Amino acid sequence: MGRFGSAEALAWLVTSGAHADSVELKAHLTPPAGAAAEALTGRRAPTWSVRQTYLLDTEVLDLLRAGVEIRLRRRARGRFDLAVSAHRAGTARERIVPRGARVEYDVVPGGVWQDIEVRREIDASLAAAVIAGSAKARDLLSGTQCAWACGGGSETVDDARLSELAVHGPLVVRRVKVTAAEGLRRADLEHFRFPSGRELVELSTRCEPPEVAATVAGFEQLLAERDVVVAPQYCTKTSVWHDELAGRRRR
Secondary structure, three states: OOOEOOHHHHHHHHHHOOOOOEEEEEEEEOOOHHHHHHHHHOOOOOOOEEEEEEEEEOOOOHHHHOOEEEEEEEOHHHOEEEEEEEEEEOOOOOOOOOOOOEEEEEEEEOEEEEEEEEEEEEOHHHHHHHHHOOOOHHHHOOHHHHHHHHHOOOOOOOHHHHHHOEEEEEEEEEEEEEOOOOOOOOEEEEEEEOOOOOEEEEEEEEEOHHHHHHHHHHHHHHHHHOOOOEOOOOOOHHHHHHHHHHHHHHO
């Protein structure tokens, strides 16, 4: 198993990442998800929790191209939340983030990036109306979320484009808690199924920036000791969404 991120980036997180709320380590495993879940939990046919996530973007994917995702998530017991996330490569802190935003560093085999997220709870009836097409997706966003959607990415998105947001999905997400190894607080296995049927199987764990070194060691040990195969490359869910939706437009 290759090392997660560069030694320099991991050292930077420990010494200079105190501003971040958390660090998430992630690796993709080869399907099937059921076999990975049994190997990681030690249980036959473990019970998965299930939720659905919808991507909100224009038909020509203005936001994804700018490095921004708007996600509407249906959670347990009929609750909904909405997150506007901007993704930035590396560890640079060149721009101010919105008040109340959550900053997380994602660490994967061979890469590190920032995920800066503004999230809020959404009224269930309004969320259902947006999914059904009887209400505008823009109505879900707060003023702060609108500003972050337009200005948080690598290029500015015209505010008028937010009135053209369409609902894409759902992405079906199944999750099972994994028996954590030494050095890990907990780990989760998630199985993502996109509308086309494409699947991703992802193992992840979170920690605070000062705990990165110990967490990386524990995570690599977990992967080495369990009967799972790490995928040769990590691809982001953002890139899969882009492939799904761009391919649909070409057909």
